Amino acid sequence: MPELPEVETTRRGIQPWVEGQQVESIVVRQPKLRWPIPEQLSLSLPGQRVQSVTRRAKYLLFQTDAGVMLVHLGMSGSLCIVPKETEATKHAHVDIGFSNGMMLRYTDPRRFGAVLWQADSNTHPLLDGLGPEPLDEGFSSEYFLSSCRMRKLPIKQLLMNNAVVVGIGNIYASEALFRAGIDPRRAANRIAEKRLEVLRQAVISVLSEAIEQGGTTLKDFIGGDGKPGYFQQQLKVYGRVGETCFRCGTSIRSIQLGQRSTYFCVGCQR
DNA sequence: CTAAGGACCTGTCGGC
């Protein structure tokens, strides 16, 4: 479900309910996520005040005096705010109760997500080695150009590599490439500098617009505030196999690239 | 170092 815009939408939805609140309780019903939920989380979190809710890549970071709780939504995870004592639903694996009478609930049917705890002030190992945020200055033209140099893998796979730049998942990779008019199969090192700059701008604009519109709702994504995302209506190629390109009328194609479905228009993308 | 493929899970949908 979640790429960067969905995670950011979730962050903005829950932040006002969680920031500054004291944790009163934590219930872990299913600790078996991508990694086991550490016991230390349940021991350390109660009594702590959440100082801030921030995001790094697709991780949400809940800062407290005792440490940081990291939450990754994986493929099917979501966070929502519900009144305390709300009945547990099927895949509600974690509930965190706050002093304001509300509860932060982590739900994740496929359990590819993670809820972790980092006690000391070091950054968590999972955050090491991540590339720059696509909407920060670190994702500069110079940086992107040098990242593509010498790389012969398809540009779409490079875009989705978190060591290069974080947050771009399967939907927005296809969308950004369509916007830039670049064939997703094209080797990264065989794209002119000028076109790479167009692509960099496309990544930035697609993600920014998606965040503004509350993310893309496919299947069941709901923002932390309970509202659906509206970016789905803006999708130009993702999920549109066989439909006609809005720009040139060619039928949208779907191929497999690195085991992931990839959507593009042969008429518009070279 | 780069790149490719498997692994981890449940739910849903289309076809027969």
Next chain:
DNA sequence: TGCCGACAGGTCCTTA
């Protein structure tokens, strides 16, 4: 209606 395979928004880890 029921069963079965294909597929789904992520990313770490192993292998070449």
